[in-house]
Amino acid sequence: MASLDRVKVLVLGDSGVGKSSLVHLLCQNQVLGNPSWTVGCSVDVRVQDYREGTPEEKTYYIELWDVGGSVGSASSVKSTRAVFYNSVNGIILVHDLTNKKSSQNLYRWSLEALNRDSSPTGVIVSNSDYDREQFAENPVPLLLIGTKFDQIPETKRNEVLTRTAFLSEDFNAEEINLASQTFSSSKASVDCTNPRYLAAGTSNAVKLSRFFDKVIEKRYFTRDPSQMTGFTDRKRFNFKSLHYD
């Protein structure tokens, strides 16, 4: 049971964007009834079938590490948080679609997590600058999730979608946009993150599975099987042709 292989995925983003609700949804397939501030880090586990439906199907544990806080925290908080960034295999960046600043802060979040892991590959990362090149060569797969999509007024939706498309290009990542509350006038439910949006078969669920599969492949199926962390090997296995059509 506990002897399945595991991968570690960080869930990063500003306070209040919905990381805890998202992690709860991904792992328990239920909405989180009473979200509260995350102090430190909360972990949850998802059982994922790699390459579901093919003969090579195998089950893995995906650990989702939801790290709380803001990018502007004191340096004591940042250095304590850095403890959680060890040996990360994938990163999910969460931002609030109604709040532009949370999207901008994602650059700093990703730098904070990747700096911690920077590594013998010789990728020199300066603390404040954002370098697109570095994300192109990035060994850690990224996924961009935008929440609270339904709270944007109809007229602004296109503008927001174009902005997030640029963002996902910058990170060389896939993106998923989720709704947060169901505001219908007949029922006033306060569920955060509608499970309907991630039900099997929807395009969001497909993107999610693809991301997790990519993370698992990066960790376990690269060309050099003897490497430990997966970062030392700079050769990128291009799995895009296998998955995307």
Add this chain to the structure above:
Amino acid sequence: MSFFVDSVIMFTSQVLFFGFGWLFFMRQLFKDYEVRQYVVQVVFSVTFAFSCTMFELIIFEILGALSSSSRYFHWKLNLYVILLVLIFVVPFYIGYFVVSNIRLLQRQKLLFACMVWFTFMYFFWKLGDPFPILSPKHGILSIEQLISRVGVIGVTLMALLSGFGAVNCPYTYMSYFLRNVTDSDILALERRLLQTMDMIVSKKKRIAMTRRQMYQRGEDQNKQTGFWGMIKSVTSTQTGSENLSLIQQEVDALEELSRQLFLETVDLQATKERIEYSKTFQGKYFNFLGYFFSIYCVWKIFMATINIVFDRVGKTDPVTRGIEITVNYLGIQFDVKFWSQHISFILVGIIIVTSIRGLLITLTKFFYAISSSKSSNVIVLVLAQIMGMYFVSSVLLMRMSMPLEYRSIVTEVLGELQFNFYHRWFDVIFLVSALSSILFLYLAHKQAPEKHMAL
């Protein structure tokens, strides 16, 4: 003609203050949030602008700039506007935004906001009853009624903040209070934290796997309800879900532990950084200042106690008294009028600048600590209200620090308030606040090394 020129000068300076408040709001307070309701930003900047204008008028009073009639006019105008903002505009918007956050009341937002405002006005009015702040010659609808109540709230806030600041400042600056933290302590704690996280992860894996197997076997995860359900659940073994709830309890306990470990680690890291900082030149300078501050703070507490115990209210301001002392005891002769003006200008200027800066920094820290994306508007408006009341009462209290000839304008404009009451009230609250901060810091300081040693 001179009135027109003066008004132009005042207006320009008000626009400058407004701009500064706007920038402060955008760059500091709302750094991580998007401003969706510009009303909030405008209200905040307006409050800031008019509060600063009051301070500016005091400075002009001392310097003798602008003609005295236009000064008086602008005082009155400014006072009315600021009272209007603090009593009508800001509370109404606070009520409006609070109501907007509650979904049940979406339909009748305005109505509920007005109701909230009326409740506020009721309590605001009632606030004046227990305090002897008015002389009977004031009518029910006079401006003094409003100012006196605003003054009470503001003076309480000022005294609380000063009391805490007076004690906290030396505690933070002086390295005598720093606990000794080594790198190995931090590493040990971090290792414990990661071990706890690993334990949580392995338990969660068990839960997830058990759930998945139960789901695949088609077992009913929910407990069976009803009479037959109860009978059935007694006989059949629901080991799956029982195990799960047991493991879940263990996980909850471990998560609480991990949170505590995280907070302790942050605390140790912060202490380590403070130790490193205290070894630098800047740190040593602040350490030195800390000693002075602690003496000053002890003196202030002492004076507050004396004032209360002996029921004494100071009649002369520090400037005049200082000059008297130097003239009478030290025998140095100099032009009293000339120097008193300049010294009181500098003293009052320093008080104003440090109190504005101190308040803005405190407000920013407070805002970062408690705001979230939903409540940021409400909190910023509450902070604007606090700021306005704080500045109005600091004008009130500053009257004591100014020589007699400059006090008259403040007395005239603010009406016949019982100023002595406010000073006494300030002393009482300052004493209470300082003593309770000392107690609080002592307990926090004592508790931390015990926690540390129990590891």
